[in-house]
Amino acid sequence: MAQKDYVSRGRTPQKNNKKAPAKKPQGKRQAKTKADTSNNASLPWMRLVVVMALLIGFVIFLWSIKDSAEQKVDSPVTSDVIKNKDDLPELPEEEWEYIKSLPGYEVEVDVAEQEKSDKRYLMQCASFRTRSQAEEMKATIAFQGLESQIRPSTGANGEWFRVILGPFDTKRDAERAKHTLRKVNIATCQIWFWNL
Known part of the structure; x- marks a missing residue:
């Protein structure tokens, strides 16, 4: 079987059923182009006129705002405002009772003594x-x-060295020492009754 070389073969001719577009006469085309260029030439002038009109209008608007703002700032304070300020009552002086009563005040607390x-x-x-x-x-x-x-x-396990604290008179004192040692990560302390 012979191999076909598709690349060197090229493309097959296609039938063209479409009709070629009709050529327009040269005279009309030239006339239309002249009209387009005259419209394009007048368009930048129209844009420039519109932009200038908007710019002038904006400047006039800013000028009118400036005059009204100066009038508001320059207007003197009316006497009605000053009268309303004088109509306010004076602040009374506050008297605090606890300032006088605290120096002589004593608190009595009943504390049960520990046995x-x-x-x-x-x-x-x-x-x-x-x-x-x-x-x-x-x-x-x-x-x-x-x-x-x-x-x-x-x-029975040999010799051990025990670290002990005390003796403490109350368990509360021993608990206080235990909490102090917990701050430095010594949390293995146990409180016991021991006879010396």
């Missing part, structure tokens, strides 16, 4: 395997203004 018990509170914050870790925790607690102790204890 003192024989029990004392101690707070254990940590328990470490090495003494150096316990000393480090003791230093952190000392920076908060609290005094702690390191107590060694020996048990």
Whole structure:
């Protein structure tokens, strides 16, 4: 089978069923062109006249506004306005009673005294395997203004070093110290009853 070369073959001729447009006579075309150019020449002059008329009208409008604005600014204040200002009553002086009554005022509050018990509170914050870790925790607690102790204890698991605070007379004092230590991220403290 032979291959066909479609590119070199070119296009097939097409039949043209359309009729060619009729040619117009040259005389009419030239006459129409002369009329168009005369209209085009008068059009820029018309535009220029309209723009100038609008510009002059705008300037006149601005001039009329300027005169009316100057009249409003220059007009003196009428005497009616001044009379209305004088008709207002004078402001009374305010008297505050609490200024006089506060210096001699005392508040009495009944505070129930806490019952003192024989029990004392101690707070254990940590328990470490090495003494150096316990000393480090003791230093952190000392920076908060609290005094702690390191107590060694020996048990079934070996030797431990406990960091304790106290003794505190009331549980409220122990809670206050516990909240102080929470500010520096020491949240492992526990309050217990201990006998010294």
